[in-house]
């Protein structure tokens with residue numbers, strides 16, 4: 001039997017099989033149902049998230065003999081599209097054929113009618129790689145495309161595409177596939193392949209895949225080739241040079257106990273084995289974040305990698321202050337990895353730093369069992385922090401695209417009694433919230449509200465078909481509540497573009513109405529990209545560490561329109 005890679009075998013054959021990307025499936029189906037077919041589409045988004053797949057599915061839906069919108073997978077058209085032999089559905093990989101000639105040749109054929117189907121569909125992958133000449137040739141065709149022709153341009157780097165091309169395309173932004181969706185797809189495949197698995201192994205693969213479905217399936221395949229019919233955590237760790245959770249906890253325990261020789265022994269072992277040190281550093285960060293979260297919330301549902309017992313055990317041994325300092329050191333290390341070639345020595349220095357960190361507090365904690373942990377925020381409020389000067393209300397940035405840089409020198413950051421007023425200058429299309437103001441929101445945010453939103457977020461889906469709220473609901477579904485207070489919710493988006501759309505003034509009222517309908521809460525909606533979210537959390541941590549977070553009672557939030 002000819003061998004076929006998992007990701008090929010399991011390429012979705014109908015819109016329904018596509019994991020995630022609901023907003024795109026919905027819009028394409030709608031276009032097919034109403035016959036409003038555009039001549040040019042741009043599918044933009046990260047690798048392996050379904051762009052080419054979706055293009056082929058759309059080609060099928062245009063040409064299926066059962067009628068437009070169908071994907072019977074049985075008729076001549078469907079079958080030929082599936083095996084890549086359809087004379088009217090042409091795939092061109094701009095990464096390899098970037099010459100003007102290829103495009104010319106392709107475009108020459110545009111004027112002829114179809115051979116087998118109703119539509120000629122040109123799928124141009126990695127379109128940002130086309131040469132300028134080829135782009136111009138393409139542009140000419142896009143200006144006056146024949147009735148029966150549809151171009152689908154796919155790219156992972158939409159910013160590299162000429163504006164003149166962009167303006168002629170209907171653009172669809174693909175998202176990274178969510179952990180839940182990847183998990184579900186992997187489970188379906190494992191069931192089908194008769195493979196035994198446990199949840200932890202799947203979780204590990206999902207983490208490694210980082211939102212790419214093709215990557216997830218390639219990883220899965222590699223592991224199965226190695227271990228046969230059972231998916232085992234140990235095998236995954238081996239293949240990808242990862243350390244087990246147990247090992248990472250042991251390492252942390254040695255660090256906490258200032259056991260330098262044990263820490264260095266472990267390091268030598270990693271180096272000999274060829275452990276992925278960058279990944280290990282990031283994993284240590286995740287564990288410490290869990291410790292911090294557990295320390296301040298004692299709520300197991302917020303934990304990412306530790307279970308309750310593990311979190312409890314670590315929390316017991318180490319003070320919040322020290323965890324925060326360790327996180328800080330490790331975060332700097334992760335940043336520094338980008339600028340050095342010698343990863344191992346940098347990690348060694350980091351371990352030595354962590355190990356020799358002076359911490360009277362944690363020794364005290366070890367010798368006398370902790371009675372109760374105070375929530376982080378309360379602790380800051382209780383401290384006799386000197387009151388920083390009030391900060392002037394800052395003018396919002398001129399456009400939402402220019403997000404304020406986060407790397408503020410800490411000394412300059414004074415935040416207290418800052419008022420958020422989102423009144424922009426006339427003519428601006430979007431809202432913008434500064435970093436200082438975001439920290440304020442984080443300080444007054446309430447975990448219960450965030451949990452409530454997270455839990456009910458899926459219910460927004462039903463409004464995506466609503467005639468006037470559909471657009472707002474579709475946009476919201478792709479976001480994830482990051483923090484929320486009584487008055488505002490901050491959403492996090494993988495795609496910066498989507499965050500920008502949320503912050504447009506025009507859509508605010510609809511966004512609020514959707515949340516009002518689903519959660520019965522009146523809240524201002526603001527969005528940040530994943531990158532900015534990470535930076536903000538780092539800023540928050542830094543301020544927490546130096547005792548400069550504002551007090552919750554001093555923060556007043558006000559919004560335009562109240």
Ligand SMILES: Nc1ncnc2c1ncn2[C@@H]1O[C@H](COP(=O)(O)OP(=O)(O)OP(=O)(O)O)[C@@H](O)[C@H]1O
Nearest residue numbers: 007010011018019047048049050051052053213214
């Ligand atoms: N959203 C998805 N749902 C289900 N499977 C998916 C999805 N995205 C990707 N896959 C799997 O990954 C394979 C590759 O996907 P596809 O070629 O569509 O990705 P792509 O976005 O075009 O990637 P690239 O940017 O690298 O071209 C598919 O055959 C399928 O098995």
Ligand SMILES: [Mg+2]
Nearest residue numbers: 051052125154
């Ligand atoms: Mg592709």
Ligand SMILES: [Zn+2]
Nearest residue numbers: 064072075078
């Ligand atoms: Zn068909």
